[in-house]
Amino acid sequence: MIALNAVSHNYENGHKIGFKDWQIDGGSQWLLLGASGSGKTTLLHILTGILKPQQGSVTINGTSIYDLSSKHLDQFRGRNIGIIFQRPHLIKSLTIKENLIMAQSFANLPTDLNRVREVLTSLGIADKKDAYPNELSHGQLQRVSIARAVINRPTLLIADEPTSSLDDKNAAAVLDLLINQSDINQATLIVATHDKRVKDAFTNTYELS
């Protein structure tokens, strides 16, 4: 259960943006819609504890995340929130397997190779575990970034424009994977997009004006 209460944020240029309250039930799947520049990324950053809003609070499973110290907030994020960025970004000096182990250890969880294998297998890239990121195609990297987001079984899975740089076929595939993974891991899913192709897959929508 995630709640957004009376949140507003001031940009550095003085522009102020307010967000309407949002209640998200555990395990539900949401679409966050808005045109470019409507504050989608800002809201995602606020939801994930990356950007502290000037007013309002964000509560995830009873924890008001901005009341946590910086260190605890980082750790809370590592354990409870998985983020998939528009462009997959992995640590180039580490193999796929090591990238996932790193995500486990940053969240202060023990290294669990079974879990790594399980996630990679469910995404169909188990054979790539010892490859380096620059040996993988864009589509494969996108899968790895999904794997990294779900490796710690997060409460909340957030994807920022996951399909915008993909063709129809791959966009559909990635969306399937996201919905599928949020089901498997019982995570709440929020997909932020301005991509019309994604709309049909979701019943819940939060629209930015």
Place this chain on the structure above:
Amino acid sequence: MSPLKISWKSIWSKPLSSALNIMLIAFGTGILTILLLASKQISDKLENNSKDIDLVVGAKGSPLQLILSSIYYIDFPTGNIPLKEAQELAKSPFVKKAVPLALGDNYNGVRIVGTDTNFVGIYKLKVKEGKFWQSDFETTIGSSVAKNLKLKIGDTFYGAHGLTGSTDIHKTHAYKVVGILIPQGNVTDNLILTNISSVWKMHDHDEKKHEHDHDSKDHKEDKAPEIQNKEITSLLIQYRSPMSVVMFPRMVNESTNMQAASPAQESTRLFSLIGVGVDTLQWFALLIMFIAAISVFVNLYNSLKERSYDLAIMRTLGASRTKLFLIVIAEGIMLTLAGTIIGITLGHLALEFIGSNQESSQAQLTGLILLSDEAYLFAAGLAIGIFAAIIPAAQAYRSNISKILSKN
């Protein structure tokens, strides 16, 4: 996966620039190591060889030359002094022990030293095999001489005139090895010791032989009075009391035709001359270290720009600011520490190589010793790593991840 492993992998992901940084640091540390080891060994050797000798009396000339020839056996002697005057000095109440030296011959570059038993006392020599020299043409040789020239007890050899070279060989008398010294760790390891009259007799015959070639000087006269005119090269003196330091050298320099030189003073002077060169090299090495530090800094700073997104992603995965700080600083420290260790190792190897190719065995250097001062080099390497990495690490610590992530 620990932050250290992430730093480690990051270093390996850009092998060329990492290798360049390590090389720069290794070069600087290497030079410093060599300087440290060499100057320590040289000053130790200088001290060791003149430990119990307070003063050297010899013919007038350069005092440094007198010390070099009579203590370190590297330069030519300043000339000769009359035995009679030397004996008078030796009897002076200021003097506890006086050791006469007669130099002039060598065997395969090793100096033959005519002296008496006081030499044994002043250098605290002990024989490993055989005995000390007693009668004429008996020699006791240093341990390195025995090893390098493969001489055993009972072997005989001919001395050659001069301090190096073997063109003018004294064929009339052969020296015989009667003893080998245990290693002393000083200049006596590289000497052939005999009595003074052997050196004299060697040259008496020489002079007879050469008489026909050049009969100009007064030795054409009868041999008998020549005993009165016997000469030695120098006299090593050990003082009886600290009072002598003030009185004795002045007395020698003012009232005789000879000069007195203090090994301690001249060694210090010599070392201060070498020291200028050592200082210059030291600054040069420090400059290289400084450039290396800047290079590591630029490397980390640039890679941080590329990696700021990486680091932001790590934050979203739960890494704290402190962890990012550690990752960046560990990378700097690993680079410089690797450079330092390689540099110290290379410095030792290089000095050992230099030492094994050295011609003069008197001042042989070795790279196979460890000095406590090297810990400072280690600490310096660590400090440079921290210095070079602290700014990038602080930036990683402070970075605003929301800004970095939304830019992409």
